[in-house]
Amino acid sequence: MERTYVITGAASGIGKATKELLEARGARVIGADIAGSDVNVDLTTLQGRQTLVSEVERLSDGRIDAVLAVAGLSSPTVATAAVNYFGAVATLEGLRPLLAKSDSPRAVAVTSMASLMPHDDALLDAFLDGNEEAALARAAELAAGSPEQGNLIYGSSKQALSRWVRRQAPTADWAGANIPVNAVAPGVVLTPMTASLTGTEEARTQLAGMVPMPLNGFFGPESVAQLLAWLSSEENGHLCGQVIFIDGGSDAVIRGDSTW
Amino acid sequence: MERTYVITGAASGIGKATKELLEARGARVIGADIAGSDVNVDLTTLQGRQTLVSEVERLSDGRIDAVLAVAGLSSPTVATAAVNYFGAVATLEGLRPLLAKSDSPRAVAVTSMASLMPHDDALLDAFLDGNEEAALARAAELAAGSPEQGNLIYGSSKQALSRWVRRQAPTADWAGANIPVNAVAPGVVLTPMTASLTGTEEARTQLAGMVPMPLNGFFGPESVAQLLAWLSSEENGHLCGQVIFIDGGSDAVIRGDSTW
Numbered sequence: 001m002e003r004t005y006v007i008t009g010a011a012s013g014i015g016k017a018t019k020e021l022l023e024a025r026g027a028r029v030i031g032a033d034i035a036g037s038d039v040n041v042d043l044t045t046l047q048g049r050q051t052l053v054s055e056v057e058r059l060s061d062g063r064i065d066a067v068l069a070v071a072g073l074s075s076p077t078v079a080t081a082a083v084n085y086f087g088a089v090a091t092l093e094g095l096r097p098l099l100a101k102s103d104s105p106r107a108v109a110v111t112s113m114a115s116l117m118p119h120d121d122a123l124l125d126a127f128l129d130g131n132e133e134a135a136l137a138r139a140a141e142l143a144a145g146s147p148e149q150g151n152l153i154y155g156s157s158k159q160a161l162s163r164w165v166r167r168q169a170p171t172a173d174w175a176g177a178n179i180p181v182n183a184v185a186p187g188v189v190l191t192p193m194t195a196s197l198t199g200t201e202e203a204r205t206q207l208a209g210m211v212p213m214p215l216n217g218f219f220g221p222e223s224v225a226q227l228l229a230w231l232s233s234e235e236n237g238h239l240c241g242q243v244i245f246i247d248g249g250s251d252a253v254i255r256g257d258s259t260w
Numbered sequence: 261m262e263r264t265y266v267i268t269g270a271a272s273g274i275g276k277a278t279k280e281l282l283e284a285r286g287a288r289v290i291g292a293d294i295a296g297s298d299v300n301v302d303l304t305t306l307q308g309r310q311t312l313v314s315e316v317e318r319l320s321d322g323r324i325d326a327v328l329a330v331a332g333l334s335s336p337t338v339a340t341a342a343v344n345y346f347g348a349v350a351t352l353e354g355l356r357p358l359l360a361k362s363d364s365p366r367a368v369a370v371t372s373m374a375s376l377m378p379h380d381d382a383l384l385d386a387f388l389d390g391n392e393e394a395a396l397a398r399a400a401e402l403a404a405g406s407p408e409q410g411n412l413i414y415g416s417s418k419q420a421l422s423r424w425v426r427r428q429a430p431t432a433d434w435a436g437a438n439i440p441v442n443a444v445a446p447g448v449v450l451t452p453m454t455a456s457l458t459g460t461e462e463a464r465t466q467l468a469g470m471v472p473m474p475l476n477g478f479f480g481p482e483s484v485a486q487l488l489a490w491l492s493s494e495e496n497g498h499l500c501g502q503v504i505f506i507d508g509g510s511d512a513v514i515r516g517d518s519t520w
Contacts, residue, residue: 115520163517170509175475183520187498215435215500226495235486238447240475241512243520244502249430252501257423259519260375260443260503 003104004028004064005232006056008043008091009071011036013191014110017221018068018228025229030059033071043071043087044079053094063101066232067092069109072158074193076150081139084157085127089164092181100177106232107174107181110224111162113211113247115185116254117155127160158185162243169241182231182239187211187247188218213248263364264288264324265492266316268303268351269331271296273451274370277481278328278488285489290319293331303331303347304339313354323361326492327352329369332417334453336410341399344417345387349424352441360437366492367434367441370484371422373471373507375445376514377415387420418445422503429501442491442499447471447507448478473508 005022009015010031019029031037032052039055041048056064069088073080092107099105120142126135142149165183168174174181188194188211197207198218208217227246230236245251251259265282269275270291279289291297292312299315301308316324329348333340348369359365380402386395402409425443428434434441448454448471457467458478468477487506490496505511511519 111520159520162520166512166515166517166520170472170474170512175509178476180475185520212430213500214430215440216438216497219498223495223498227499230490230495235483235490237476238479238483238506238508239487239504240473240507240509242504244499244504246498247500248498249435249500252426252430255426257426260371260419260422260426260445 002026002028003066004030004060005066005068006030006032006064006095007068007070008032008052008087010038013193014186014189014221014224014228015068015070018070018225021222021225021229030056030064032056043091044082049087049090049094052091056095057098060098062098064095064098065102065104066106066108067095067099068228068232069107072110074154076147076153077143078136078139080153081123081135081157082132084154085135085160085164086132088161096173096179099179104234104237105179106236107179108228108231109161109165109181109183110228111165111183111185111243112154112158113185113187113245113250114155115159115162116251118152119156119159120149120152123153123156124160127157128163165243166241175240180236180239182241183243184224184227184231185243185245185247185251186224187213187245187250189224190218190220211247211250212253213250214253215248217248219248262286262288263326264290264320265326265328266290266292266324266355267328267330268292268312268347270298273453274446274449274481274484274488275328275330278330278485281482281485281489290316290324292316303351304342309347309350309354312351316355317358320358322358324355324358325362325364326366326368327355327359328488328492329367332370334414336407336413337403338396338399340413341383341395341417342392344414345395345420346392348421356433356439359439364494364497365439366496367439368488368491369421369425369441369443370488371425371443371445371503372414372418373445373447373505373510374415375419375422376511378412379416379419380409380412383413383416384420387417388423425503426501435500440496440499442501443503444484444487444491445503445505445507445511446484447473447505447510449484450478450480471507471510472513473510474513475508477508479508
């Protein structure tokens with residue numbers, strides 16, 4: 001039977017590549033983005049998150065087979081904190097009742113190798129507590145501070161989302177309902193989001209110093225799409241809470257064999 | 261072009277299921293096992309490891325596309341230490357020159373969620389030092405000790421192999437040669453190896469206490485085969501040193517969000 005997928009961030013980058021791949025393989029994909037997709041909503045707002053769920057319910061006739069929470073920003077802004085963590089969690093939790101109607105439901109979040117980068121303790125704690133008001137207030141402080149402070153927003157949001165997947169996946173809501181939930185953590189992927197970081201030789205050299213990728217270097221979003229397609233396919237019935245780095249080795253270089 | 265795969269442990273369990281899956285998909289598979297396969301060798305011995313390489317070289321005409329080091333034992337014996345670590349490493353390193361002839365080479369090792377279980381420090385250190393003489397001597401001491409001591413051999417061997425993958429994947433030998441090397445770490449998979457642990461209700465209950473698998477419980481080797489097939493396919497060009505737990509959530513339950 002044809003599978004129905006929901007992909008946020010579907011208008012560009014990894015989300016777009018994944019939508020195109022799944023459609024080419026015969027799946028039905030409901031895309032969501034702030035503009036230019038099937039469902040156009042702003043995931044920084046409660047209203048946008050609620051509209052996502054109601055529109056997906058309407059367009060899918062109440063049953064979906066997979067959710068891919070791809071939408072994310074990398075700018076040093078409050079919006080990044082809102083979308084990357086609270087928008088992603090709202091996507092996964094809000095669509096879970098529709099997933100539960102599937103015979104082979106799957107959920108995947110896109111985090112980042114930046115989850116290994118420095119973070120802000122107060123922001124991270126607010127994310128993990130699910131306290132959006134406190135998180136956005138702290139993000140606003142960081143955004144108003146030095147560039148280094150602003151840059152902590154992205155890594156903190158991605159670490160929090162990775163850890164949300166770890167904590168939630170084995171619970172009654174997910175594993176107990178036979179829904180695998182996992183994450184992919186990309187290294188540097190050549191998308192509109194990273195274009196400013198990879199646009200010049202100098203920028204690329206600086207970035208490669210922060211994100212060592214000895215295996216095949218920077219790469220295109222199609223490779224992430226293929227991993228997302230596998231994780232959200234019927235073939236994956238037993239991965240639970242895995243955060244898979246698709247990063248050319250930056251995780252292995254940075255953490256070595258302290259983590260396995 | 262048809263891909264050529266080498267699978268050790270191909271005569272039973274995960275190795276057999278993977279061989280059958282890949283062959284059904286049109287691949288050429290050279291199986292190896294102690295008996296009943298295309299290449300019949302004892303990977304506890306230097307002679308067996310050398311014969312594996314020379315026979316694969318002969319049967320493949322000198323080029324292979326993927327190596328899946330699946331062969332392993334779970335008994336509290338010296339042979340388990342020899343096969344699970346040194347046999348697997350010899351398989352991967354010995355066949356690397358043939359892999360390097362491929363346009364899309366891939367290598368995958370099968371470790372275990374037992375890599376998270378208690379280990380023996382002396383045995384683990386000997387593995388990580390690549391000191392087979394010391395490792396086998398220590399394994400012999402453990403095998404002659406209490407059942408608890410004997411049981412440390414398996415987890416130690418699997419932790420060592422997981423960490424070998426983490427250390428080696430980003431190096432010049434692997435990432436530098438454009439060869440992704442990764443690992444899968446299964447939970448309880450229903451194979452001949454685990455039959456004695458899952459044969460009675462009492463044994464299953466005890467095992468489930470040690471290996472919590474909230475997502476869909478114990479499962480068959482076909483699911484691991486599907487993950488191995490993806491990791492060794494052309495689609496996976498950017499995962500480097502990942503240890504993916506296919507374990508129904510035991511890793512996420514045991515380590516929680518301390519690891520991501």
